[in-house]
Amino acid sequence: MISFKDVKKRFDSNVVLDGFSLDVHDGETMVILGYSGTGKSVALKHIVGLLEPDSGQVEVDEQIVHMLDRDGLTQLRSNVGYVFQSSALFDSMTVTENLKLGLKRQRLSDAEIRDRVAASLALVDMEGTEDRFPAELSGGMRKRVGIARAIALHPRYILYDEPTTGLDPVTSAVINQLMIRTREKLGVTGIVVTHDLESAYMVGDRIAMLYHGRIRQVGPVEEIRRTHDPVVRQFLDGRPEAAAEADSGMFRAFR
Amino acid sequence: MYKALSLTVANWLSTLGSVGHFLSDVARSLRDVRIWTGLTVEQMRRIGVDSVPIALFISAFTGIVLSMQASYTLTGAVPLYFVGTAVGKGLLLELGPVLTGLVLAGRVGANIAAELGTMKVTEQVDALETLAYDPHSYLVVPRVIAASVMFPIVVAMASALGIVTGWLTAVNMLELSTFEFFKGIKMFYQDKDIWYGLVKSISFGFVIALVGCGMGLSVRGGAEGVGRATTKAVVYGSAMILVLDAVWAVTVL
Ligand SMILES: Nc1ncnc2c1ncn2[C@@H]1O[C@H](COP(=O)(O)OP(=O)(O)O)[C@@H](O)[C@H]1O
Ligand SMILES: [Mg+2]
Numbered sequence: 001m002i003s004f005k006d007v008k009k010r011f012d013s014n015v016v017l018d019g020f021s022l023d024v025h026d027g028e029t030m031v032i033l034g035y036s037g038t039g040k041s042v043a044l045k046h047i048v049g050l051l052e053p054d055s056g057q058v059e060v061d062e063q064i065v066h067m068l069d070r071d072g073l074t075q076l077r078s079n080v081g082y083v084f085q086s087s088a089l090f091d092s093m094t095v096t097e098n099l100k101l102g103l104k105r106q107r108l109s110d111a112e113i114r115d116r117v118a119a120s121l122a123l124v125d126m127e128g129t130e131d132r133f134p135a136e137l138s139g140g141m142r143k144r145v146g147i148a149r150a151i152a153l154h155p156r157y158i159l160y161d162e163p164t165t166g167l168d169p170v171t172s173a174v175i176n177q178l179m180i181r182t183r184e185k186l187g188v189t190g191i192v193v194t195h196d197l198e199s200a201y202m203v204g205d206r207i208a209m210l211y212h213g214r215i216r217q218v219g220p221v222e223e224i225r226r227t228h229d230p231v232v233r234q235f236l237d238g239r240p241e242a243a244a245e246a247d248s249g250m251f252r253a254f255r
Numbered sequence: 256m257y258k259a260l261s262l263t264v265a266n267w268l269s270t271l272g273s274v275g276h277f278l279s280d281v282a283r284s285l286r287d288v289r290i291w292t293g294l295t296v297e298q299m300r301r302i303g304v305d306s307v308p309i310a311l312f313i314s315a316f317t318g319i320v321l322s323m324q325a326s327y328t329l330t331g332a333v334p335l336y337f338v339g340t341a342v343g344k345g346l347l348l349e350l351g352p353v354l355t356g357l358v359l360a361g362r363v364g365a366n367i368a369a370e371l372g373t374m375k376v377t378e379q380v381d382a383l384e385t386l387a388y389d390p391h392s393y394l395v396v397p398r399v400i401a402a403s404v405m406f407p408i409v410v411a412m413a414s415a416l417g418i419v420t421g422w423l424t425a426v427n428m429l430e431l432s433t434f435e436f437f438k439g440i441k442m443f444y445q446d447k448d449i450w451y452g453l454v455k456s457i458s459f460g461f462v463i464a465l466v467g468c469g470m471g472l473s474v475r476g477g478a479e480g481v482g483r484a485t486t487k488a489v490v491y492g493s494a495m496i497l498v499l500d501a502v503w504a505v506t507v508l
Pocket of ligand 1: 035040
């Protein structure tokens with residue numbers, strides 16, 4: 001279980017998370033919705049200790065992330081696959097080397113590593129790209145390799161940061177299928193950060209909306225789709241006054 | 256005014272704090288020997304071998320200039336074979352290490368800052384961490400060790416070539432015999448001339464790589480941030496070489 005407990009985080013005067021609490025249960029896929037720049041990525045980074053909360057805490061399997069020592073953090077990170085918004089493939093390495101890097105940190109034989117790489121690339125339909133460099137791949141392909149790199153670790157949790165943002169509708173659908181397939185095959189618990197509603201409805205069990213630094217509403221997909229909460233409603237319906245409201249929120253944060 | 260001053264002081268302190276933090280992270284990551292050893296070899300090639308041509312280019316011309324200038328300065332006052340002394344000492348003690356250091360602050364320091372800065376803004380550094388690698392042991396330590404090891408070697412080659420071009424100049428332009436030139440070189444030679452220059456070079460390599468890494472990893476905000484970090488790496492790297500050079504001169508010479 002991943003659980004955020006009253007997390008507060010600010011960068012200088014920019015308050016990003018302000019009492020953020022959320023529980024993600026084992027086996028479910030939680031979608032976190034929110035406007036751009038509201039702190040979705042910041043929230044994800046707390047789970048693997050890339051950022052530390054100013055107050056409050058994030059717990060993964062009852063362990064408080066920011067209290068872990070170096071070895072504890074390494075242990076935790078080997079249980080969490082992270083798919084970055086920009087894919088974050090190492091551009092000096094081939095696809096295979098990208099996948100192998102994380103595996104080398106686990107106690108696996110060379111044969112096991114090779115099998116994992118092959119199986120992960122097969123799962124995302126990227127066989128045949130083993131020796132290519134990231135610069136030679138399209139955005140959608142890079143996303144898929146990023147997912148393969150995360151699932152190669154056989155993590156218990158997988159975090160997707162805007163997996164479909166910037167992709168065309170067909171490629172987005174492919175990525176959505178992939179997230180569903182990953183979950184069916186590996187039984188991982190997932191968190192998907194996005195502002196793509198179609199994707200949210202398709203892959204999520206529950207949806208949480210992040211607004212002004214905290215969770216505005218959380219519930220099963222059907223419940224959220226029928227919500228009467230004005231803020232969530234505006235976001236789901238994509239009405240322009242919602243955007244204006246979001247902007248004013250952002251400007252407030254910067255003042 | 257008072258507020259501005261206290262803000263500046265606060266900024267300085269926080270910068271000092273993050274520098275200290277960075278250094279302690281790097282020192283701690285030295286433990287991950289298995290991670291950085293293999294990567295260090297690759298960096299030695301990139302930082303060291305690839306720097307040889309430019310270092311040789313510079314020192315070749317420095318040798319010629321030193322030779323001509325020494326003869327011009329010394330004419331009439333002291334025997335001409337002192338040209339050999341001036342070329343040898345000048346290159347080994349000062350110009351070999353410092354000129355090479357300054358050029359490599361541009362080449363190596365900028366290169367490291369741009370590379371790590373780009374990795375930082377494209378989340379590759381975060382990705383490394385989530386794959387359970389400490390970026391300090393994976394990125395910083397190999398570069399710093401490689402630079403510390405390779406700089407003295409590059410500088411030694413550069414100084415040697417400078418002496419050769421200085422000698423060729425002396426023989427061809429100054430009516431000085433080979434025998435006299437090397438007599439001048441040997442006359443005031445001490446072993447210190449060699450190790451002083453090499454130890455200095457080690458410290459230059461260390462600082463240039465460390466500053467480049469520090470600037471790269473602290474990049475914020477896209478391509479513009481990478482550009483700024485690259486410039487800073489060169490400026491601070493060069494400045495620190497000159498300061499270090501003076502410190503060495505005052506404490507060791
Ligand atoms: N490392 C950082 N340093 C300073 N500010 C940051 C950092 N990371 C994120 N921010 C700020 O936090 C806010 C939320 O960012 P982010 O989580 O990336 O938003 P999003 O919801 O689009 O993922 C933004 O205003 C961003 O500028
Ligand atoms: Mg984001």
